[in-house]
Amino acid sequence: QVQLVESGGGVVQPGRSLRLSCAASGFTFSSYGMHWVRQAPGKGLEWVAVIWYDGSNKYYADSVKGRFTISRDNSKNTLYLQMNSLRAEDTAVYYCAREALLGYCSGGSCYLDYWGQGTLVTVSS
């Protein structure tokens, strides 16, 4: 069965860095686009970043562009999110999610069919 397990969250001071990981299993990781989505406490879902199946393309939300970097290691079935220059407003639960591959997609984009359980990042002095 598909499993996505995030790790790396914690408490970090403003301006510092943190790297999140998402270990994938139960599917051919190298075939799927992968996303990070976050949710601030008591708030809604905010899309953060996407990386194509082969790492050739990456896109970011304006709120994190230039500070966060999404990457993947297909040999390790692992997705990463490097977060630099962290701000208080980056405090959130960060979810990794798999983008559906086939079916009712729109051009090169599709819905998110599996999600991890999330990892909490708290930016505070």
Place this chain on the structure above:
Amino acid sequence: DIQMTQSPSSLSASVGDRVTITCRASQGISNSLAWYQQKPGKAPKLLLYAASRLESGVPSRFSGSGSGTDYTLTISSLQPEDFATYYCQQYYSTPPYTFGQGTKLEIK
């Protein structure tokens, strides 16, 4: 960027009720819309995609419809486990993969 607006933001209903949640896109999204359910402390779960197609394993009391800019999620007969927050998301014009702000469905 396409903006997604859900209504209502919260809703009180009783077990057995029929409820409808609306999602409006700022421009046409050609049925490229997904609905997710999220329970407190849990990850979102995919319910429907392509506006009306039910994800495997999701009860048939959930249905979706719409076209162009306006879409709805309907629960035909609310069950206790359906009380949660629901989000729509467009994947027609990306990035960004925009979510609606959510609709919290509470027990009356």
